[in-house]
Amino acid sequence: MSIDAARPTINDVAERAGVSRTTVSNALNGKGTIGAETIERVKRVADELGYEPNAMARGLRQSKLGVISLLIRPLESLDTAMPEGVDYFLRFAGSAALAAMDHGYSLMLISDPTKPGAPPSSLAADGCLVEAPIRNDPALTLLDRKRIPFVAVGVDPARADAFPAIAQQTERDTRLALDHLLDAGARRVALVTGTDENSWNAHARRGYEQWAAEHGIEPMIRARDETSGVDGGRTVAHELLTGDAPPDGVYCLTGRHAAGFVAGARELGVGVPDDLLVVAGSDAVMNRTSTPTITALDLRPVETARLAVDALIRLLDGEPVDWSSLDPASELVVRDSTSRRNGDAAVTA
Amino acid sequence: MSIDAARPTINDVAERAGVSRTTVSNALNGKGTIGAETIERVKRVADELGYEPNAMARGLRQSKLGVISLLIRPLESLDTAMPEGVDYFLRFAGSAALAAMDHGYSLMLISDPTKPGAPPSSLAADGCLVEAPIRNDPALTLLDRKRIPFVAVGVDPARADAFPAIAQQTERDTRLALDHLLDAGARRVALVTGTDENSWNAHARRGYEQWAAEHGIEPMIRARDETSGVDGGRTVAHELLTGDAPPDGVYCLTGRHAAGFVAGARELGVGVPDDLLVVAGSDAVMNRTSTPTITALDLRPVETARLAVDALIRLLDGEPVDWSSLDPASELVVRDSTSRRNGDAAVTA
DNA sequence: GCTACTAGAAGAATCGATTCTTGTAAATCG
DNA sequence: CGATTTACAAGAATCGATTCTTCTAGTAGC
Numbered sequence: 001m002s003i004d005a006a007r008p009t010i011n012d013v014a015e016r017a018g019v020s021r022t023t024v025s026n027a028l029n030g031k032g033t034i035g036a037e038t039i040e041r042v043k044r045v046a047d048e049l050g051y052e053p054n055a056m057a058r059g060l061r062q063s064k065l066g067v068i069s070l071l072i073r074p075l076e077s078l079d080t081a082m083p084e085g086v087d088y089f090l091r092f093a094g095s096a097a098l099a100a101m102d103h104g105y106s107l108m109l110i111s112d113p114t115k116p117g118a119p120p121s122s123l124a125a126d127g128c129l130v131e132a133p134i135r136n137d138p139a140l141t142l143l144d145r146k147r148i149p150f151v152a153v154g155v156d157p158a159r160a161d162a163f164p165a166i167a168q169q170t171e172r173d174t175r176l177a178l179d180h181l182l183d184a185g186a187r188r189v190a191l192v193t194g195t196d197e198n199s200w201n202a203h204a205r206r207g208y209e210q211w212a213a214e215h216g217i218e219p220m221i222r223a224r225d226e227t228s229g230v231d232g233g234r235t236v237a238h239e240l241l242t243g244d245a246p247p248d249g250v251y252c253l254t255g256r257h258a259a260g261f262v263a264g265a266r267e268l269g270v271g272v273p274d275d276l277l278v279v280a281g282s283d284a285v286m287n288r289t290s291t292p293t294i295t296a297l298d299l300r301p302v303e304t305a306r307l308a309v310d311a312l313i314r315l316l317d318g319e320p321v322d323w324s325s326l327d328p329a330s331e332l333v334v335r336d337s338t339s340r341r342n343g344d345a346a347v348t349a
Numbered sequence: 350m351s352i353d354a355a356r357p358t359i360n361d362v363a364e365r366a367g368v369s370r371t372t373v374s375n376a377l378n379g380k381g382t383i384g385a386e387t388i389e390r391v392k393r394v395a396d397e398l399g400y401e402p403n404a405m406a407r408g409l410r411q412s413k414l415g416v417i418s419l420l421i422r423p424l425e426s427l428d429t430a431m432p433e434g435v436d437y438f439l440r441f442a443g444s445a446a447l448a449a450m451d452h453g454y455s456l457m458l459i460s461d462p463t464k465p466g467a468p469p470s471s472l473a474a475d476g477c478l479v480e481a482p483i484r485n486d487p488a489l490t491l492l493d494r495k496r497i498p499f500v501a502v503g504v505d506p507a508r509a510d511a512f513p514a515i516a517q518q519t520e521r522d523t524r525l526a527l528d529h530l531l532d533a534g535a536r537r538v539a540l541v542t543g544t545d546e547n548s549w550n551a552h553a554r555r556g557y558e559q560w561a562a563e564h565g566i567e568p569m570i571r572a573r574d575e576t577s578g579v580d581g582g583r584t585v586a587h588e589l590l591t592g593d594a595p596p597d598g599v600y601c602l603t604g605r606h607a608a609g610f611v612a613g614a615r616e617l618g619v620g621v622p623d624d625l626l627v628v629a630g631s632d633a634v635m636n637r638t639s640t641p642t643i644t645a646l647d648l649r650p651v652e653t654a655r656l657a658v659d660a661l662i663r664l665l666d667g668e669p670v671d672w673s674s675l676d677p678a679s680e681l682v683v684r685d686s687t688s689r690r691n692g693d694a695a696v697t698a
Numbered sequence: 699g700c701t702a703c704t705a706g707a708a709g710a711a712t713c714g715a716t717t718c719t720t721g722t723a724a725a726t727c728g
Numbered sequence: 729c730g731a732t733t734t735a736c737a738a739g740a741a742t743c744g745a746t747t748c749t750t751c752t753a754g755t756a757g758c
Binding site: 006007050052053054055056057058059060065066067069075089090093094096101104105106107108109110111118120121122123124145146147148284285286288289290291299 | 355356399401402403404405406407408414415416418424438439440442443446450453454455456457458459460468469470471472473494495496526528566633634636637639640
Binding site for chain 4: 410
């Protein structure tokens with residue numbers, strides 16, 4: 001329970017070993033030319049004292065802290081702490097942390113650095129990952145202005161090519177989902193998006209509109225707040241299914257909305273998959289274990305996070321990055337909500 | 350896409366504004382006595398240049414970075430990236446990040462700092478949270494030696510009172526689960542633990558043994574690697590249910606083992622809850638949405654993380670902490686696997 | 699025997715801020 | 729009108745490392 005007794009510094013080690021700071025630094029880092037005996041002694045003393053170089057001092061000198069930060073935009077709008085179903089972000093963060101560690105970095109979770117009360121440490125990292133930036137995202141503007149290297153995951157819808165980004169193939173993914181609904185027998189397909197102004201919602205909408213036009217389908221689009229969760233899905237189900245021309249297929253971008261839509265349909269006596277086919281745009285655990293299980297697009301958060309971290313670290317090292325090759329390749333996982341087969345089948349993008 | 354053009358420092362601002370470093374610092378931080386006009390000018394110049402104080406330099410001077418780190422012990426043994434079902438840790442991490450932000454800190458996810466390749470930044474934080482330390486945990490020893498303030502969540506089973514910790518009431522929780530199984534009609538209750546040597550497994554085992562002795566129940570204990578997941582639960586179900594005196598109730602500490610146990614039982618024609626009652630010691634999303642839904646102990650990761658962060662920050666601020674009052678109060682969420690009622694019912698600890 | 703080199707280690711500058719001390723005008727006071 | 733404040737700002741030390749430069753013996757070369 002001891003917090004007192006300040007941590008030993010390089011000076012303490014130097015003094016106790018009877019050498020200079022320089023010698024301690026060189027001895028411990030294997031640089032310069034130091035006698036074997038001296039190295040031995042310095043190491044022993046350092047160990048005795050429990051000396052550990054101060055990461056800030058070292059970082060200051062080398063202008064490199066060994067930390068990358070992660071800003072998850074959608075979490076800013078979720079006021080409550082981590083409701084169930086935000087699997088995508090949690091798995092993304094976990095995978096990013098592991099990928100960062102592989103490169104000798106730690107991962108720091110930060111809040112919006114443009115907000116007034118933001119911790120100064122939110123800009124201390126060597127580089128930053130921004131998940132799902134919003135339209136004209138002020139965080140991207142800030143990072144750019146401060147010259148902090150960053151990689152966005154998903155583009156800023158208003159500035160698609162302005163910044164380094166892992167551009168998710170949302171339009172292609174959307175077609176994958178919609179085509180699957182068509183193949184499975186749906187003829188009137190609706191779209192339920194979130195309300196955040198990120199590329200995910202924007203591009204899915206655009207993809208849907210084009211697809212609907214191509215197939216001569218009357219567009220039916222509803223938007224529900226991401227935070228509304230399962231309940232938002234339920235209400236939109238009531239709205240659409242009790243209308244004049246109810247859909248027989250629906251593509252809900254978030255897993256929670258999809259789960260809610262299924263629940264809402266059941267309340268109205270609409271059976272899934274018999275009367276209604278449902279696809280979720282993000283694969284959450286609840287989609288895999290619910291009854292019926294729900295067909296979903298696996299956005300591969302684990303792989304995407306790793307790609308993003310790798311790209312950011314190349315950026316930090318001044319190495320070239322081929323942005324066009326960074327395609328996470330989503331996969332549609334077919335489940336009960338669009339078929340009566342048992343077991344999962346995969347349709348790769 | 351610009352990374353060049355080094356970030357402006359306080360000296361750049363000072364020069365451009367025609368004042369000294371000191372004045373810039375004071376003007377921006379509202380300290381000292383500076384003329385209103387000068388403050389105005391300095392702020393304008395700082396803004397023009399996109400100046401942001403270097404967090405490392407500031408941290409070095411003030412010996413405080415504004416970062417706390419989180420070491421999740423069980424993740425060290427999980428080699429693959431975040432398998433489904435590790436909800437507890439993900440929610441814990443997410444909640445801790447939000448709680449830290451409330452206090453003006455960022456949360457850094459780190460890997461075992463005692464491992465050779467560990468990033469130096471893993472010891473750069475102002476304080477550290479250690480989730481589920483193992484027996485004689487070397488990370489705790491290291492943190493103690495380096496004099497880095499830390500709070501453990503769960504005790505080191507070999508050194509229960511040696512370090513500041515949020516002591517989870519595992520034995521009490523275990524009784525809660527076991528008593529519930531008894532109430533629901535089970536007479537031969539088995540325990541399935543993990544193999545990590547943390548207080549969770551150790552105390553649950555101890556609690557079970559005492560409880561079994563008190564109730565004259567023959568102890569049946571099996572341990573399965575935490576990493577074995579659903580499959581581990583399935584195999585242990587086969588092992589126990591095909592034995593001489595199969596249990597009619599089982600308490601699986603991890604949610605994945607519980608789910609696997611249910612699946613294994615079904616394969617053997619053993620119905621849940623008709624022939625077998627199942628309780629999980631950790632509430633995962635899959636327990637809520639599976640068929641049947643599984644009764645589980647909600648360990649309240651969100652609340653626990655917040656308590657831990659608050660305690661750590663009090664420690665950092667040199668304020669007293671009443672460790673005995675930090676009780677997350679688990680709750681048993683009763684579901685289909687131990688009853689035929691519909692809906693959830695809660696039994697508070 | 700004297701220069702040239704090398705090994706080993708010390709000295710000093712540096713990274714970018716904060717903070718303690720000092721200095722210099724103008725304003726106030728008795 | 730001389731002595732003190734006061735307001736404002738500059739100067740210098742400091743945080744804890746790394747790194748570039750310099751110094752000093754001892755050894756080798758001729």
